[in-house]
Amino acid sequence: MSIKENYQSIKNQLPGHVQLVAVSKTHPASAIEEVYGFGQRVFGENKVQELMEKSPLLPDDIQWHLIGHLQTNKVKYIAPFIDTIQSVDSEKLLGEINKEAGKNNRIIKVLLQVKIAAEATKFGLEITEAKNLFQAYTEGKFPNVDITGLMGMASFTDDKQQVTKEFSTLKHIFDELNQLNPLKTLSMGMSDDFPIAIECGANSVRVGSAIFGRRDYSK
Numbered sequence: 001m002s003i004k005e006n007y008q009s010i011k012n013q014l015p016g017h018v019q020l021v022a023v024s025k026t027h028p029a030s031a032i033e034e035v036y037g038f039g040q041r042v043f044g045e046n047k048v049q050e051l052m053e054k055s056p057l058l059p060d061d062i063q064w065h066l067i068g069h070l071q072t073n074k075v076k077y078i079a080p081f082i083d084t085i086q087s088v089d090s091e092k093l094l095g096e097i098n099k100e101a102g103k104n105n106r107i108i109k110v111l112l113q114v115k116i117a118a119e120a121t122k123f124g125l126e127i128t129e130a131k132n133l134f135q136a137y138t139e140g141k142f143p144n145v146d147i148t149g150l151m152g153m154a155s156f157t158d159d160k161q162q163v164t165k166e167f168s169t170l171k172h173i174f175d176e177l178n179q180l181n182p183l184k185t186l187s188m189g190m191s192d193d194f195p196i197a198i199e200c201g202a203n204s205v206r207v208g209s210a211i212f213g214r215r216d217y218s219k
């Protein structure tokens, strides 16, 4: 299928309340421009360097989301323009984003990335860490960030029950924190598991290969 058919097929599978973040990592600016032409405005990249290379080639009204692990020393590069940083996985990183946002006279939207997968390899905050960080935020500790929600990745497995369990855990935490201070975005689900994520309450999904095709890391 073409990128256009892929994109339309994904859009058709998403209920109206679910935001699509089109994950364009490893794909060239020309492919992003094509999807932009279908009306898509929200794109996700996982590497700062790649984002810095591609974003100047593309329209200004794209809302860029950083979805990959972010090193604190790279925050300064994206702070002037990033729409949302979905991958906040430490207090140190949140502090750095707050500082750089302040220097740019901005309030940067962020999601706390919570570790929900059984796999040990995934980045993310432990559940109690996420709760404590959010508590500190509600007490005014990070005035230049807006924590708009949570992000999580399920285990890479065909076990639908396992994935459902992991996404449901994050939805539960989302509801709990939402009582403390209103949240908007629950970002869960990728090409292979976004329908399950939506069943579990996701209202934002991050879809890459199902739109752009398989990634070629050899280039």
Ligand SMILES: *Cc1c(COP(=O)(O)O)cnc(C)c1O
Binding pocket: 023, 025, 046, 067, 068, 153, 189, 190, 191, 192, 206, 207, 208, 209, 210
């Ligand atoms: C690459 C990536 C995605 C998209 O993955 P696909 O399987 O290509 O849809 C979503 N979220 C994160 C954090 C990613 O790194």
